[in-house]
Amino acid sequence: MVGFIQLLLWLFYFLKKMYHVNIMLIIFNNxxxxxxxxxxxxxxxxxxxxxxxxxxxxxxxxxxxx
Structure with a gap:
């Protein structure tokens, strides 16, 4: 389970660096x-x-x- 959480955190970090956006803002905006x-x-x-x-x-x- 911890590995899955680390994978999600890494994915969010990668997307944030790649697209220069705040992932949580996109998730919670709508x-x-x-x-x-x-x-x-x-x-x-x-x-x-x-x-x-x-x-x-x-x-x-x-x-x-x-």
Whole structure:
């Protein structure tokens, strides 16, 4: 999953350098406020789950080492 996120970030960086545009401005320019709020909440939920998964994996690895 982290590799996929890194790939997306690299793609956005490449497009920004290639076309000299702000990718997030293009993405959000034509969206309604409700869609922006839903997208923001989705991003928060995604990172919360990613962090929670990482914490649970660390706990399991700690139990295995003991």
């Amino acid at each position: 969206l309604t406020i409700l869609t922006k709020v839903i997208f923001f909440l989705f991003i928060l939920w995604f990172f919360y789950n990613l962090f929670d998964f990482y914490k649970s994996e660390l706990k399991q690895e700690k139990k295995k080492s003991n």
